Amino acid sequence: MRDLDLRKAKIHLAGFNQVEEPIDEFIAGTFDEWQSYQNAKNFSREYLISLIQMPGTKRWLFAGVYDQLAPTKRPADTKTKWKYTYRHLAGFEELEGRLILEYARSGRQAYVYADKVVHDMRVHSLRAKRMTVGDFPGFKAVDISHRTLKVIVKEQIDSWRSALSSVAGVYLISDREHHMLYVGSATGEGGIWARWETYAHGGHGGNVRLKALEAEKGSVFTNGFYFSILEIADKNTGEKQMMQLESEWKRRLLTRDAGLNGN
Known part of the structure; x- marks a missing residue:
């Protein structure tokens, strides 16, 4: 040196x-x-x-x-x-x-x-090695930026993929730049991992209000996005039951009236 x-x-x-x-x-x-x-x-x-x-x-x-x-x-x-x-x-x-x-x-x-x-x-x-994305910290501790999510998905980090693909659940996107929240849910074989992969690849994940934000702000619209998990469930949980859980979290967090949820 x-x-x-x-x-x-x-x-x-x-x-x-x-x-x-x-x-x-x-x-x-x-x-x-x-x-x-x-x-x-x-x-x-x-x-x-x-x-x-x-x-x-x-x-x-x-x-x-x-x-x-x-x-x-x-x-x-x-x-x-x-x-x-x-x-x-x-x-x-x-x-x-x-x-x-x-x-x-x-x-x-x-x-x-x-x-x-x-x-x-x-x-x-x-540190023994250069700082990088750490191992999966547990569902309650997840709070990662969109940039970090993209790294996790790109590198297919095993501890994250294994944990997130093993459960269904309700998740939260915090838009910290605009101080707004979005609640979503994930079901099916790929669990939360499969749903979050769509955000890593496309940003808006197909959501109506997030698409509008992208149209307004351009590709930088995800810069303030952070992802966390509100509730996990067995992957065999039915879609109807998951939608009820999602709806309850939307009600609690006011994401329809003052957030990014369109329904």
Whole structure:
């Protein structure tokens, strides 16, 4: 691993932006693109060190060191003002996605000078392997982004496929960008896995209001989607009974009146 003059480096403390979790972007392989969009010229030193917050903790995953930081002004009607081009600086690859630091940042400060804060950071751990999608955590703990779902389906991760294909159930899609909910159900031989595969491949899954959202927002409409499970059932549960369970959850969560369910 090479040395780095911290007086020439700035740290990006990448955390939840009210829509996306940067750790999801990292797992999906899209973090570099996600980070490149900035509302100001935030990468103002020769080098950039990127740390990604582990949700709900004071721990940070090392994502890499970058140089050749070149900002380009974006059109006035775009969401972010600047787009950076940069490259991964060689010599740190063995730590990317593995090194975890502990640091209590001040408020929501996201851009700090490396030489000013490095003494307040300590090494928490070094993962044996690069951070990726973990094994299936149990039905109650499922809360994954659409990007992560696409990775799970693309890689056919066995623990997820086995668990989700073994049950029918009622699931929840949380649109965290627009603060709306959608309740759906899955039955049949493929269980929840087969239903969620359609979202991984197409986004809207054939749902009327989600189709409308796609027509309005384009392919980025799923950026704020998170998937969780409300209730599981035996795969032999009849479709009529599953629809009753789904309807009850729609009533409780008001997803017909104030959400994304059209029926």
